[in-house]
Amino acid sequence: MRSALFTFILIVSVLSGIYSQSFDYRKYNYEWKSVKPDPMVLDSIYSKEDAVIMDEKCIYNITGNLVQNYSTVNAIGNYFYIDESSQGKSPIVQKYVRIKFLTQKGIDKFSTFTLPESFDPQHDMLIVPHAKRISLRRPRGEFQCVRYFAARIIKKDGRIKNALLHESTDKEIQPRDGRDITFFSWNFQIGGLEPGDELEIDYSYEGSYTYSPTSRLFFSGEMPKQNFQLTFRQRQKDTYFIFDHNVSNPADTFEMAGSNMRYRDVIYKEKNLKGGISECGSRPARELPYISFYLHNLDFGAHQANAAVIQYPLPYPWWFKLSPFLSYQYDDLNFKLKWKDKTTSAMNKFVEEERSKVKDTTTAAIISGIHHTIVESFDYDDDINYYEGNDTKLEKLGKNVENKLLRQISRHHFYEQIFLRLDREYYLSIMADKRTNSIDPGKYEHLGLQSWMYSVPYKDQFLFFYPKASRFGYEANEFPFYYENVMTVLVPQHLPAENKSDFMPSVEFKFVRTPSSNHEDNNRQTTAIISASLDSLNIRISGKLKLSGQFSTLTRGYYLYQSMDTTINPVYYKSIKDLADPGDQVQISSEKLSVLFPFPATFAFNFKKEKFIQKAEDGIYTFGFEGWFNNFKDEEFSSENRRLDYYPDFKSEDIHRFLMQFDHPVKLLEAENMVDTFSNSYGYYIIKIEQKDDYKLLFETSLVVRAEMVPASKAADIQSIFDAITSLNQRKFKVKKI
Missing domain, CATH: 2.60.40.3140 (Immunoglobulin-like)
Incomplete structure (x- = not known):
């Protein structure tokens, strides 16, 4: 999960002239190339454009x-x-x-x-x-x-x-x-x-x-x-x-x-x-x-025979750019680990205690256990005061480990110290966010934004570990969708000590893909029983929220610690949790959390809403579910003049099921036993409304996103499903007391 590097920001927007920045550009004596420009003809293909x-x-x-x-x-x-x-x-x-x-x-x-x-x-x-x-x-x-x-x-x-x-x-x-x-x-x-x-x-x-x-x-x-x-x-x-x-x-x-x-x-x-x-x-x-x-920098290229001078530069290969990030074993690790400073002793104790909890002695099992302890038990300090210059204290890694606190400035140092004590093969892994970039194994290009993770061999694959960047952290081999199924390069970190002095080390940089998920893995189910009173017009809600795959990865930290990934669409954090009356809160508690893919998580919730039902004419009552059917809908999306292909964040299944139980017999008007289905290139959306008996009504929606990409020419498919979600949330239902 990312957070902005600079978080304290003051924005002021006023008329120019108030600020102290330079306005020398106003003194510039600009003259147009020609007094009257030549006419230009607009191609007819643009006749329906706005500009x-x-x-x-x-x-x-x-x-x-x-x-x-x-x-x-x-x-x-x-x-x-x-x-x-x-x-x-x-x-x-x-x-x-x-x-x-x-x-x-x-x-x-x-x-x-x-x-x-x-x-x-x-x-x-x-x-x-x-x-x-x-x-x-x-x-x-x-x-x-x-x-x-x-x-x-x-x-x-x-x-x-x-x-x-x-x-x-x-x-x-x-x-x-x-x-x-x-x-x-x-x-x-x-x-x-x-x-x-x-x-x-x-x-x-x-x-x-x-x-x-x-x-x-x-x-x-x-x-x-x-x-x-x-x-x-x-x-x-x-x-x-x-x-x-x-x-x-x-x-x-x-x-x-x-x-x-x-x-x-x-x-x-x-x-x-x-x-x-x-x-x-x-x-x-x-x-x-x-x-x-x-x-x-003219530091890599073709050489003349038996000469050190570069005759002409060649494009950088990946190995040349990554070699400075290689890491080697200590000449005498035992001597290093006998130092008496606070960091060494605290790290020795922490790793030894964590190793004793794991019966499996493989590197993957040990580091997975340690990583889970950090994810679950360590608090997090984003070090804003440090970056702003208001905290000049030392890192104090040893003291913070004892207090189960991970500082932002210590994220990678902490993991390096852990791997040092394991003394096993491991790698740095460079990740490019697939929303904006990708790694081409055959050609080095500057990546811009990138993330560093750690990985270890596991059978014929690799396990990945991302040092957490908030109170919430990802488990082993857990990725937000933008790091799923992406090409990554592995940089060895446990090379023989005798190779430290090699000017051009003979090292294999592995290019591998991260794990992926499908719509069956990425599932959210919101189910609730709504106890409705026609006498008081109030309702009481009790239900469960089940998350797996990307829905768990992206949102369970929100339900546990209020942690949010600010780079993703905030609509993922709209849920039944937001529906309590002003001044009231939804009571939510975790019932099940798993550290294994697809990381299922179950939360229980309950709350009440007063005057949810409106009494209309004699014997008729109305109510609506605005914000209840919060299937994913990109608020910024418009199919009008869509130019580029649309990439859903991930394939998924999202179900909302509410059983409404009344204290008097009722009859649902206008929408009795209704089933609407929208199916197209984006996925399908099903709305089901059913009167189960005289006291019970069932309201259910299912959104299945099955497309990896929707061409711009079919943007209307996406719009039709988003519009159906909006329409259902705005709809008013009527029941008649019988």
Whole structure:
């Protein structure tokens, strides 16, 4: 489970001019390349769009450079070349965009531009909690970020009109190492637009910041693009390796002279690019064109015979990049473990006690037992005070182990100390989140966000262990869906001590897939008996919540400790637990928890609701179940103009069954013995309503998600099931007292 690295964040949004960040960009004397731009024809394939980028030219200067402030050097901006940087920050981005607005909806949605912008939005926003993704932007800019911003409107009759700019800024303060670090976003809202207008904008910025920056540049954005050009600019003396993905046309390469250095430009051109890069449930890397890149340090390549000098660089292989993470045995482990310091003695005692609990002497059994103790018994400290600079105390691993406390800064150190005492073969495992990235065994590429786990051999497979990052932790071989069935690389950690000095160690880096699950493993069942009184109009609910597979992995920590995975859709945490009256609480208790796949967990709950039933006309009563049938429904999903394929988080079965028992005989009106079934490429949804006898009514839904991917062309299938879930939750039922 992830949590944001910086958690104390202050967001302020006010009119620009109040902040102390630089507004030098307003002094920039921008002049358009031509007084009146040439007409452009919009392709008929875009006739039903709300807005289309007819032309975009972007220069992504990865280098940056140290020269005077741009406002004293440049007088006129042009569309193809700016190389001055105010403080040498990278990258420098310059972009020219010409947009055709076809509808008012397009104007409302796409007439505000925020700088700096993201070239890989799903990666950049992944670490930001869902609840904060409106207010927290990634990337942010530093004090002097925007270099200039110019905009003008081309009316339908060809007249040129100055655009009305409404500027605002967002400010983010991140306490770090005892001081506040401030970042900004600049918002430019264009006024005076009408359907049929075209908008030209030209802007440049530099010094953008985000946690674990991406090394990918996607060509697509939110709007479709008719013509697109990307120039990836680098210093001629630098060596970047660039990898094309889903790109239609090969790049052209040019060399050119800047004002103070020579550059190499790699230019890509594309036509008719899809929009919708941020659509929920999409995997842009699987279908949209992009490039990935990394800077080569000229430390690996082809050598001349009997010479140490690299003749020319070659792409990094995985083994070269992973070799620094290899770990070796101690020359004299017994001597190391006899040290008298607190950490050594506390770790020796902890591991010895845990080993004595396990009869099986295999590495897998011992570390599984130790890992379970940590998951179940250790409290967790996220070390916010440490990262903010307010806690300067030492790590104190030994003392914390005695007190059963795991600190965030000790997560990996703790496990390394455990494996040291086991003195057995084990591995570090690199995981890429499949929602945004993947590992290709045949080609090294920079991953951006990644997680480190540990693994040990088990029969002909491997067991994986993820050091917990909250009070709740995953059991052995337990993964959230985004680490299931992904390629991972194993880095040996128990190599012979005599090999430490090998410059190029002969080591096998294993590439294996993590375990997977299916819809039968991933099951949730919510069952309850509802005792209903027509006299008091109140109800009392008693039931059970059974979780297995991903439903258990993602949510049982919520029911045990209020722990939530902030990177997943928060709808997973909507449950019957939320239905108690204000000021009251659902009483929930765990009845069964298993450490073995598919990790079944059972919780019992009970609560009451007053005035749940409304008395209508004589003998008629109404009630509804809003929020009760909380089958998964992505609130952000819309099938309208869906552009990218939709990937459900995981295959699953989700059942809600409520038996309502009345204190008087009743007859269900309008929906007696109703069964509705929705079946399509996404899965199927069944609604069953049945009068069992004069006192009992059964309300039941079953949602089975059976698709790994639903093509964008069938987005309406998903929408129909989501709409059915919404409709049932909004429905009112009537009974007549008989």
